[in-house]
Amino acid sequence: MKVEGKEEEILKILEENARISDKEIAKMVGLDEDEVKQTISELENRGVIRKYKALINPEKAGIEAVQALIDVKLSPERTVGYDSVAERISRFPEVKSVRLVSGEYDLSVLVEGNTMRKVAYFVAEKIAPLEQVRNTVTHFLLKTYKENGEIYEEEEKGKRLAVTL
Amino acid sequence: MKSDRVADRVKGLKGSGIREFFDIAQQMEGAISLGVGEPDFVTPWSIREACIFSLEKGYTSYTSNWGMLELREMVSDKIYKDDSVYYEPEGEILITTGVSEAFDLALRALVNPGDEVVLHEPSYVSYKPCTVFAAGTPVCVDTEVKDEFKLRAEKLEEKITEHTKAVILSYPNNPTGATLSRKDLEEIADVVIEHDLLVISDEVYGKLTYEGRHTCFSSLNGMKDRTILLNGFSKAYAMTGWRLGYAAGNKEIIEAMMKIHQYIMLCAPITAQMAAMEALRTNDEVERMVSEYNRRRRLMVEGLREIGLSCFEPKGAFYTFPSIENTGLSSEEFAKRLLLEEKVVVIPGSVFGASGEGFIRCSYAVSQYEIKKALERMGKFLERHRGKKWDYH
Ligand SMILES: Cc1ncc(COP(=O)(O)O)c(C=O)c1O
Numbered sequence A: 001m002k003v004e005g006k007e008e009e010i011l012k013i014l015e016e017n018a019r020i021s022d023k024e025i026a027k028m029v030g031l032d033e034d035e036v037k038q039t040i041s042e043l044e045n046r047g048v049i050r051k052y053k054a055l056i057n058p059e060k061a062g063i064e065a066v067q068a069l070i071d072v073k074l075s076p077e078r079t080v081g082y083d084s085v086a087e088r089i090s091r092f093p094e095v096k097s098v099r100l101v102s103g104e105y106d107l108s109v110l111v112e113g114n115t116m117r118k119v120a121y122f123v124a125e126k127i128a129p130l131e132q133v134r135n136t137v138t139h140f141l142l143k144t145y146k147e148n149g150e151i152y153e154e155e156e157k158g159k160r161l162a163v164t165l
Numbered sequence B: 001m002k003s004d005r006v007a008d009r010v011k012g013l014k015g016s017g018i019r020e021f022f023d024i025a026q027q028m029e030g031a032i033s034l035g036v037g038e039p040d041f042v043t044p045w046s047i048r049e050a051c052i053f054s055l056e057k058g059y060t061s062y063t064s065n066w067g068m069l070e071l072r073e074m075v076s077d078k079i080y081k082d083d084s085v086y087y088e089p090e091g092e093i094l095i096t097t098g099v100s101e102a103f104d105l106a107l108r109a110l111v112n113p114g115d116e117v118v119l120h121e122p123s124y125v126s127y128k129p130c131t132v133f134a135a136g137t138p139v140c141v142d143t144e145v146k147d148e149f150k151l152r153a154e155k156l157e158e159k160i161t162e163h164t165k166a167v168i169l170s171y172p173n174n175p176t177g178a179t180l181s182r183k184d185l186e187e188i189a190d191v192v193i194e195h196d197l198l199v200i201s202d203e204v205y206g207k208l209t210y211e212g213r214h215t216c217f218s219s220l221n222g223m224k225d226r227t228i229l230l231n232g233f234s235k236a237y238a239m240t241g242w243r244l245g246y247a248a249g250n251k252e253i254i255e256a257m258m259k260i261h262q263y264i265m266l267c268a269p270i271t272a273q274m275a276a277m278e279a280l281r282t283n284d285e286v287e288r289m290v291s292e293y294n295r296r297r298r299l300m301v302e303g304l305r306e307i308g309l310s311c312f313e314p315k316g317a318f319y320t321f322p323s324i325e326n327t328g329l330s331s332e333e334f335a336k337r338l339l340l341e342e343k344v345v346v347i348p349g350s351v352f353g354a355s356g357e358g359f360i361r362c363s364y365a366v367s368q369y370e371i372k373k374a375l376e377r378m379g380k381f382l383e384r385h386r387g388k389k390w391d392y393h
Helices: A005-016 A022-029 A033-045 A083-090 A116-127 B016-027 B045-056 B069-083 B098-110 B127-133 B153-158 B182-194 B251-264 B270-281 B284-306 B331-342 B368-386
Strands: A066-074 A095-100 A107-113 A133-140 B093-096 B116-121 B137-142 B164-169 B198-202 B227-232 B245-248 B360-363
Touching (some): A005 A022, A083 A095, A107 A116, A116 A133, B016 B331, B045 B270, B069 B093, B093 B098, B098 B227, B098 B251, B153 B182, B331 B368
Parallel strands (some): B116 B164, B164 B198
Antiparallel strands (some): A095 A107
């Protein structure tokens, strides 16, 4: 079921700020608070809203995490499809995202660890040996400029004058 | 001797009292400003990027006095698409340095000394002084909250004399946020025909209309020939600093405006013209900004009512114009005290004309967070000044 109307408006608000109060949402979309509560819980129940998370800038938090994007090429002979191996890879907590992609390779896997060694070992020990995996290429991430639509180093604001008529 | 250095016309302009307050407001640390008259968004990146690219390619020259033909063609297409009025790119459209310049040109092109120009108040602060600079006589019509700050045709008609040359129409309105429906506009158009008038229609906030659609005045029957349509890029595309706008209208008048423009401005900046072409190619960002303003609008109107200010529901621009009458303070006094006591900047309604007294202008071109914080502070202020909480709604 496609989300539209008030539901869509509420999603847009939450996507931008998941900690906003129901009361404020109510004002902005012209519903009362109970209707907002109900709409949100329906969206949650239907799985449209999966979860609420904070977007953290690891650098600012002093978290020394190493991430790598792994290109994974799978063997084409097997007819079971890619789902089962993708799901296996997905279960490792070190793995932050798994996507099936078109082009040179088949899966794009984002892996995170404390150190480069750990990430490299993880790939060598857990991913590369899987039966369907033909080869892997590891790209360590050096710097994140933008993630989930948010630019990390935002442009300075406040160049406006406080008063213009 | 010294006192004669400045021309009387300029000396006669008022406004010094409030300037002091604005100076304090500009500099106060930690203040939240609802006094802003421009978007808090930075110009969309695709527009900035197009301008940077044009600089790399060496577009740094003057352009035609009229503005680049390609841009005029795009402006013509846009007006036709949005409002179903067709303006010829050659002769009926002039690219200017903002609506500000276009407005000045329009007055100077139309007004003979002693001609009267009718303008509704509260409205944008430049109209009256520009009329005076053009040697015209401004005649004000008050609009009222009970009419939702609409210019009523009957009230307009009352002000018309044999000297009336033109009417300034400014909707969606700064500072009230009022809009006019097609029917309201049609009634005004009847008066315009009846008294053989011209209209200068400042539609710079047209895209920022939240309920229904903006109706372009010149799209009404018979109005194209009588209207100078002014619009620009400042508000809808978040391009205030670029200084770009345009005038569209009858060939004879636009030509007259161009004559003045070529001597005082030569042409609008080419960098801004290059950027504007990109702005006209993309619409998504405008829609995104408009829906964000709309959320903030509701948040602010509801919030103002909650803290006990009666607030007319604005349907355009990015201003709310709540009444502060029941505080017993003048709008200037209210704004000054609010700034000193709670560090929130609002603009006294009296700045926009005598009929703005008793109101303050609060802009919602600020983040949701700032709206919330400002309302909290204003709530405290009101509670203190009333001694008890209102249950007014
Ligand atoms: C009603 C109105 N007209 C015109 C302007 C100025 O527009 P521009 O930046 O195009 O000169 C403003 C700016 O605040 C305004 O509020």
